[in-house]
Amino acid sequence: xxxxxxxxxxxxxxxxxxxxxxxxxxxxxxxxxxxxxxxxxxxxxxxxxxxxxxxxxxxxxxxxxxxxxxxxxxxxxxxxxxxxxxxxxxxxxxxxxxxxxxxxxxxxxxxxxxxxxxxxxxxxxxxxxxxxxxxxxxxxxxxxxxxxxxxxxxxxxxxxxxxxxxxxxxxxxxxxxxxxxxxxxxxx
Numbered sequence: 371x372x373x374x375x376x377x378x379x380x381x382x383x384x385x386x387x388x389x390x391x392x393x394x395x396x397x398x399x400x401x402x403x404x405x406x407x408x409x410x411x412x413x414x415x416x417x418x419x420x421x422x423x424x425x426x427x428x429x430x431x432x433x434x435x436x437x438x439x440x441x442x443x444x445x446x447x448x449x450x451x452x453x454x455x456x457x458x459x460x461x462x463x464x465x466x467x468x469x470x471x472x473x474x475x476x477x478x479x480x481x482x483x484x485x486x487x488x489x490x491x492x493x494x495x496x497x498x499x500x501x502x503x504x505x506x507x508x509x510x511x512x513x514x515x516x517x518x519x520x521x522x523x524x525x526x527x528x529x530x531x532x533x534x535x536x537x538x539x540x541x542x543x544x545x546x547x548x549x550x551x552x553x554x555x556x557x558x
């Protein structure tokens with residue numbers, strides 16, 4: 371298993387993140403290449419603003435526009451870059467203050483994506499383990515994550531961190547539709 375750290379996005383390691391996007395990787399498992407292209411455009415327009423927007427623990431970034439055009443309130447959250455001496459991927463965390471519950475338009479508290487050339491090395495497992503420390507510190511009783519039924523590697527990452535499957539559901543069309551599994555990791 372790789373020893374990883376979670377790094378707050380910054381301009382120093384932004385070139386490594388950008389290079390991963392340019393190689394076809396996307397931090398967004400639903401929107402894929404379209405999301406990567408949007409991020410590359412934002413980086414080109416204003417790199418400092420792009421990096422700053424990845425850390426919003428007070429939800430000051432304004433409403434979020436869902437793929438279907440609906441506007442919904444932003445939750446506090448942030449993204450961290452997974453690092454093992456090189457860029458490995460991205461992990462994001464969002465929460466609703468005062469509760470472990472999430473609004474219906476949010477699939478889960480945590481989402482992650484590892485670059486293909488670092489898959490299978492424990493990067494996601496280590497990153498999730500580290501992120502759970504912050505989730506506990508914020509007083510959450512549990513966090514939820516979702517996977518597709520065929521994403522066995524991600525299911526193993528969650529299970530390795532104490533996750534148990536708590537349900538099946540159909541994703542809404544703005545999340546690509548189709549079957550999904552809901553996982554919960556107890557923090558207390």
